[in-house]
Amino acid sequence: MAVRLRIADQKEFAAGAIFAAIGLAGSVLSTDYRLGSATHMGPGYFPLCLSLLLAALGIAAAARAVTVRSAEPIGHWPVLPLLFVSAGVVAFGVLIDRKGMALATLVLILLACYARLRRRPAEVAAIAAALIALTVGLFIYGLGMPFYLYR
């Protein structure tokens, strides 16, 4: 006999599941450290309590999401902005130590403006030039921050 579980509030269910998972992971990791007692709390005591609390809240939220009436479907999430902005920031982090600020900023802007790159490359180039000039002028020359301009 199959029981069909209709999850009305998908968003809360997903959130609850995430919290439960993090809580569970946290609990397991916390036991790696000495727990101690309530009077003399070891390093693992507080994180363990928090993780258990988090897991409990997550399970409660997920349970509530199954029973509640209001529907909140997860819907469609645009993935490209997430991918490109994250990639841009990560690229910045990778490049700034190895290749200097100018290149890092350039790559960040190119990745962040992915949408406009194909249709209006000149505009992106202008933004990049202006921003690089502005930030170099402000941070390296104006504020004297110890960044590599290029390597």
Next chain:
Amino acid sequence: MSQLFDNLAMGFGVALTLKNFLYCLLGATLGTLVGVLPGLGPVTTIAMLLPITFKISPVASLIMLSGIYYGAHHAGSTTAIMLNMPGEPTSVVICLDGHPMARQGRAGAALCISALGSFFAGCVSVIIIALFSPPLADAALLFGAPEYASMIVMALVTASVLSSASLLTTIAMAVLGVLIGTVGTDVNSGVVRFSFGASALADGVNFVAVAVGLFAFAEVILHLGALDQRARIASRVRGLLPTRADLRAAWKAILRGTAVGAGFGILPGTGPLISSFAAYALEKQLAADPSRFGNGAIEGVAGPESANNAAALTHFIPMLTLGIPAGAAMALMLGALMIQGIAPGPQVMTQHPDLFWGVVASMWIGNMMLLVLNLPLVGVWVKLLAIPYRFLYPTILVFCCIGVYSVSNSAFDVFLAAGFGVIGYVFKRLNCAPAPLILGLVLGPVLEENLRRSLLISRGDPSVFLTRPISLAMLVLAVLFVVVFSLPALKRRRETALAAEAVAGSE
């Protein structure tokens, strides 16, 4: 009383140095800019500017950041009136009567009344801060470890309750924030927790990286995914002065709005947002002819705008006097202070009186500046609205990345910020508010410390939190908040307010 004057005199002495005055001006201008521009909020801006504050003195940083905060609240109503587009979520209510006034050709009167109301509310709130903070801080000095722990729990719970309609997930966000705060070296035992071998994590998760990722990066990703909506109607401002009838109708609304805002602003969470809605509801209830509302009733602009500004200022009280941030922006400012080496709490007023009174004095100066910035320069701001988001967001991203990197010249922090950008985006999509997380992150270590001490003093007896009266009162208040705001009637109002915030926030 004479001590109050002495303190204020010292405060003005600090605030009126050229450097601090200029930072106040910068903050107020940036705040107005940010309040007018859709897609950029005060929290994002504060997160973005955090790294810069490390190069300047704590007083100047706080003056500038607070200027951004209340400046943005002040300015959000400009676009609400002119373009039916709220610059800040707290200005949503102003659209209801402000825009009809603009369409009737009375934009000038609406803008003027809202600026005057805000200024009045600002002055009153500064006086409230000056009067009530010292006794509050004195009372707080009586707090022991259990009281502090309970107060933090109350702040986290209340902030969660007021931040989102879905209680369980929001409190979970706060707990998650506290949990993330445990990463790093445990002060008591010297053990490094949850570092997974990465030496960069031995000092804990970089607060600036989390703030920038959660608020700035996540916001940008969200906006890029949303559709472009451009406001079409831009009415011209003709004649700035309101009529005598306007003033007569509005002044009572201003008084009431100020009272409502001052009260709600102190509450942790989205007190400022609720205050403008509450003021509007109050005006509508008390009006002789409620049908005027929605068609250009001046009270519908004066009351909420005053409430808005009053709340923005009293929102600072818990942070400045008790060291408990009442919202995300306050948490960021608190973090900035902590990194500068100032331990926030009631002792700030006695150990760093120049900081406290300087900031209070600067709030008044800032309010004056805002009067000038918002009235004569209205046309400038409205023109700036034409900047498309596609020019704005690369600038935000670049400044944020450089800023985060510059805190410790650490690329790892940049990666951390990227990660929290993804996390923030996912959580926002799942209707989980990020503010409780940052509150938990900032308050977590303090909570653990006080919990430890409480249990040590009571020899492991957890009832210590309930037997001490102040601690018990805090916990009871927390429970009361949860119960009251879970009541169906209030829940519906909260959901409406928060839905409006979501709409405004995704502009």
